[in-house]
Amino acid sequence: MRIAIAGGSGLAGTPTAEIARTRGHDVVILARGHGVELLSGSGLTGALRGVDAVIDVSNVATLKPDVSVSFFAGATRNLLAAERAAGVGHHIVLTIVGADAAPDGYYAGKLVQERLVEAGSTPWTIQRATQFHEFAPMMYHSAKAGPLHLAPRARTQPIAVREVAEHLVTLAEQPPAGRALELGGPQEESLVEMVRAYARAIGGPSWIPAVSLPGTFGRAQRSGALLPGPGAILGRQTYAEWLDELPDA
Ligand SMILES: NC(=O)c1ccc[n+]([C@@H]2O[C@H](COP(=O)([O-])OP(=O)(O)OC[C@H]3O[C@@H](n4cnc5c(N)ncnc54)[C@H](OP(=O)(O)O)[C@@H]3O)[C@@H](O)[C@H]2O)c1
Incomplete structure (x- = not known):
């Protein structure tokens, strides 16, 4: 198959591209570093020629709802229009478990992205996954x-992001599935303990106070609304196992 990966040079996109290539697929990366700008649509038409499926793992790093909506709506509209023109048969998008529980920050854009895909003319699969293990290091470096x-x-x-990537490639190899079963890690963790364990692993500070983030997102995180529901597919690698593999650990 020929598979285009929007955001194929990012955290989720890099292993997705690698796994797709390992399985014998032709891979096209849709990212600015590869000559494709999703927001202007520049480079998209040529890149999608002969493509069977698009996996969208593009991203914008923001907590602002307007920035998130503007990115995910713009990128998704351009992708879907170019897919229609190129006759792409399957659009797969990665979104987040519990996005509806906190629709006023980053997740506002993820919900718009899901709605556009559902309403679009390319047959689709929406895959929601929980946070990657890298979420704890991200929090360690940003919550200060x-x-x-x-x-x-x-x-x-x-x-583990690699397990999400494997799953996305498997979805691309199969017919469009609509809303796929949620994907989550093997066990529930406390983010506070994850951040502290990461700090220990990299020789960071031994005292890291716990805080309650304000707003809808903070409340959703504490309430368990971002945990996978019953019937979710669960990954294998635990956070502790992932931490053991860190080069810094
Ligand atoms: N992080 C988590 O815990 C988590 C959990 C579940 C789902 N997700 C979802 O997973 C997806 C991928 O997240 P990630 O952390 O892997 O993202 P990331 O590392 O930030 O990568 C973003 C990718 O998008 C590309 N990109 C950004 N702006 C672009 C533009 N204007 N035009 C073309 N390409 C553009 C980047 O390449 P260039 O910079 O070269 O353009 C890069 O390849 C997101 O949709 C996120 O919602 C994340």
Whole structure:
């Protein structure tokens, strides 16, 4: 198959591209670093020639709803229009478990993305997954008060990004499935303990206070609304196993 991966150079996109190539597929990367700008549509038409399926793992790093909506709506509209013109038969998109529980920040854009895909003319699969294990390092580096690292209280069931990538390629090899079963990690974790364990693994500070993030997202995280529901497909690698593999550990 010929598979185009929007965001194929990112955290999820890199292993997705690697796994697809290993399985013998032709892979096209849709990313600015590869000459494709999803928001202007520049480079898309040529890149989608002969493509059977598109996996969308593009991303914008923001907590602002307007920025998130503008990116995911713009990129998705351009992708779907170019897919229609190129006759692409399957659009697969990665979104997030529990996105509807906190629709006022980053997740606002993810919900718009899902709705556009559902309403689009390319046959589709929407795959929701929980946070990747890398979520804890991301929090360690971004949740700070001056030099002090903070650990936000949250219930999470993190998954190895490589297992998400394997699953996305499998979806691309199969017929469009609509809303796929949620994908989550093998066990629930406390984000506070994940951040502290990451700090220990990299020789960071031994004291990291727990904080409750304000707003809908903070409440959704603490309530368990971002945990996978019954019937979800669960990954294999635990956070502790992932941490053991870190080069810094
Ligand atoms: N992180 C999590 O815990 C988690 C959990 C579940 C689902 N997800 C979802 O997984 C997806 C991928 O996240 P990620 O963390 O892997 O993303 P990432 O590492 O930030 O990668 C973003 C990718 O998008 C490309 N990109 C960004 N803006 C672009 C533009 N204007 N035109 C073309 N390409 C553009 C980037 O390449 P260039 O910079 O070269 O353009 C890069 O390849 C997201 O949709 C996210 O919602 C994430």
